[in-house]
Each structure stands twice: as structure tokens, then as C-alpha cells.
Amino acid sequence: MYNKIRTMAVSALFCLLPISQASAADIRIGTEGAYPPFNFYTADGKLAGFDVEIGEALCAQMKKDCSFVAQDWDGIIPALLANKYDVILASMFITDKRKKMVDFTDPYQMAAMTFVVDKHSALSKFDDQTMDGMAIGAQGSTTQADYLEALFPNADLRFYPTQDAVNLDLASGRLDAQVGDLLPMLEWIEKTDDGSCCKLAGEPITDPTYVGDGVGMAVRQEDDVLRVDLNKALAAIIANGTYQAINDKYFSLNLLTLK
Template sequence: MYKTLRSLLLCASLGALPFAAAQAAEGPTLRIATEGAYPPFNYYTADGQLAGFDIEIGQALCQRMQAKCSLVAQDWDGIIPGLLGGKYDVVIASMFITEERKQKVAFSNPYQKSAMTFVVSKDSELKDFSPAAMAGKTIGAQGATTQADYLMAMFPESDVRLYPTQDAVNLDMASGRLDAQVGDMIPMLDWTLKSEDGSCCRLAGEPISDPKYSGEGVGIALRKEDEQLRQQLNEALAAIIADGTYKAINDKFFSVNLLTLER
């Protein structure tokens, strides 16, 4: 039976055995959690398989680390508790690296740059997205996210509506039940340009890049005690960036370089 990567790392630490030797002998499994509801980063295909940018990055890291990938779908609001509870080893789900989250978990080096954006309908006359100008407006975001934190803190006079998934936010935006929404810039760009329902809408205002909310980038979350695993992930991430694997995955999904947010 495969041992988890966490248990192998513990054995390696206790026995002064390097991870590479342990994993060659034992065949470790890296248990990766993702949401499965955040296309094109992570989603389900028609035949029920997890797919997307996050999934392929995780698989590339497993290949580089000579580990077996095991994918676990987890609702967003329970994804950090599940990690801390030992349900999986890492979270690869386009999670912003923020100071609040760093109090609970550790992160790899960033594998994406991060920014948020407002989205409005194409015929919207909204141009000023200051808290004063948005007073009384209805703004949506996915709950338990940095976008939700941003709206709740910065727009107390707006009608902020939080949803369980990004798809639910998009549905109300496309149906005209929201004056605006706030989301991660890249998936919002993808939604407005590539999807039928997203054709209703456009990105608006300046990118929101306050590090308090957009963080230091997007990273892989793991438990703080798993420092050896964090180092292994950083080495594997650097390797797939250097050998072009990252770019090939990036270009499969996006016309924007996620490491720089440049076209």
C-alpha cells in the first residue's frame, strides 16, 4: 500500500534518510486537494474527471518529484480545515498567499501572480469603483475568499452578496441580479472572453492589487510542519519553470503569462 508523502517525510526525518531515497523505495503519494469549481483553473470534465491549470501543474510537480498524484475535491470553505486535519498533503487551488492564511498554513513559492478585478455588464455606466460611488450598489463575490474579505472591508455601504461558488456569482451577474462582482482577474478575463454566459460582461476599473487582499501571489498551501515537503515543491516548481513545462501548461489555458500577468 502506498504511504502518503507526509508519512514518508516523517520517516525520512526520523531516520536521517533523504526524501529522494525514501520515495524511490516506497513510491509515495502526494494527496492534492483542489476545489473542482473554478474553471479554467480547476473543474470537472463531462466524464467526471478533475481538470484544469491547477491540476496539470500538480501533475507536473508530482512527475518531477517522482511521486504519485492523488486528487481530492474539496469545497472551498473547508479546504484549509481539511488540510490541517490531514485529509490531504497540499492544496493546489489558485489560493492567494495572504498574511491571514499564513497564520494557519505554509506556502510554496508563488506559481501565479495575483490580482482581482471588478466585472460589470457590457452596458453598465459604472466607471467609479470607489466605496462612495458604489454605495447602495449590489456587488457579488464567492464567500470565504479574499474577494469577499475585500468587499466586506472596503464597501460597507454596498449590498455585498456572497455565494458558495464562483459559478453561482457568475450566474447572478449574467442574469442581471448584480451591479458588479469582484473576482480573480485571470478567471474573470477567461469567463468574459470565452464563455457564452460571460459574454454579457466586461472587466472594469483598475486591477485590485493591494497585497492585503490580493496577497503575494498564488501558492501551494501545506501544513507548517512539512518544511521538507515545501522545499521539495519549490525545487520542483523551479524545475518545471526552467524546462518549459510550466509555459506549455500556461499556454494551453491562457493567452496571459500567469507569472507576470503580461500578454
């Protein structure tokens, strides 16, 4: 009888202990679903893209059951902190500003930004004096927006809820230029009809103040076990060739080297 009571008491104690989502069997992955080719919806309503396939490979490596949750970019960190999901896998730059709110894994991409202009544009130099009064677009709540606000105070800055919306206004002639991540911009220009309007311009933007330390997965600061597990899984899929196979489905460059 005593042993039975003791067992029940121990079981009850464990039920009262807090269990972080990071230690649970399932992992919920937050992504945007509006940033092709990294994350987007297919015609039949499924999340797909480089980020999604990397997430699936990481889960397989960790032997975890994972699910994906779509979240608008503006709320992607607040939703993580509110426990809507356990990790953000959405091509997020690792920056000091974001490190104050979340912890990051090792980079799973290198990062660079670029200006994009109409293919007939003569613009090739980008500074505040040159762009004074000109309309420059970027997705809001991004490092691109931070970059423009810091260095182009005299330009007509326009921020949009999605990257597709920025692309549309540039293609329609409502913008003189936009700033975006290098790889998505290159893919848009080379592989879509809409993107044939435009070209990359100027030098790639690699200032770590804005592009940070690469692109990583974000977790809550208390979920260090999950962060370590993700790092181990990432190293494994890079070593066994899974990462490269996924990379080659979407890009001609290696995302770890940008070469």
C-alpha cells in the same frame, strides 16, 4: 539470537516513530473542482484544469504518485489541517491571514483582482460612495470577500459558495458588479457564452493587503520537507518549459508575469 532481538527492537522503534504525510511516497493534492479554468470537472467526471496539470507536472518532476481530492472552498484549509490531503493546489492567494494557519510554497502565479459589470453598465469608478446600496457579489471565504467587507460597508454585499454562482447572478442581472480574480474573469468573458454579457471595469486590484504575495500551494506548517520539494519541482518545471506549455493551453497571458 541477540542480533535478531536487537533487529526486531529497532524495527519496532521505527514503527512507533511518527511519519508525516509529507514524507510518504504518495502525495494527496486538494483542489476545489469548481473554479474553471484553474480547476473543474470534465463531462466525464474527472478533475482538470491549470491547477491539476501543474500538480501532475510537479508530481512527475518529484517522481511521486499523486492523487487529487476535491474539497469545497469554505473547508479547504480545515481539510488540509485534518490530514484529508497534503497540499492545497487551488489558486489560493498567499495572505498574512492564511499564513497563520498554513505555510506556502513560492508563488506559481501572480495575483490581481478585478471588478466585472454588465457590458452596458456605465460603472467605471468603484468606491463605497459610488456603490452605496448597489449589489456586489463575490465567492465567500475569499480575499475578494475580505476586500469588499473592508472597503464597501454600505454596498449590498452578496457572497456565494462558488464562482460559477456569482457569474450566474451577474449574467442574470441580479448583481450590479462582482469582484473576481483577474484571469478567470477574463477567460469567462472572452471564452464563454455566459460571459459575453459582461466586461472588466476599473483598474486591476493589486493591493497586497488583499492579493498577498501571489498564488501559492499551501501545506501544513510541520511539512517543511514537502514545501521545499515542491519549490524545487516548481523551479524545475519553469526552467524546462513544462510550466509555459501548460500555461499556454489555458491563457494568453503568462501567469508568472501577467503579461
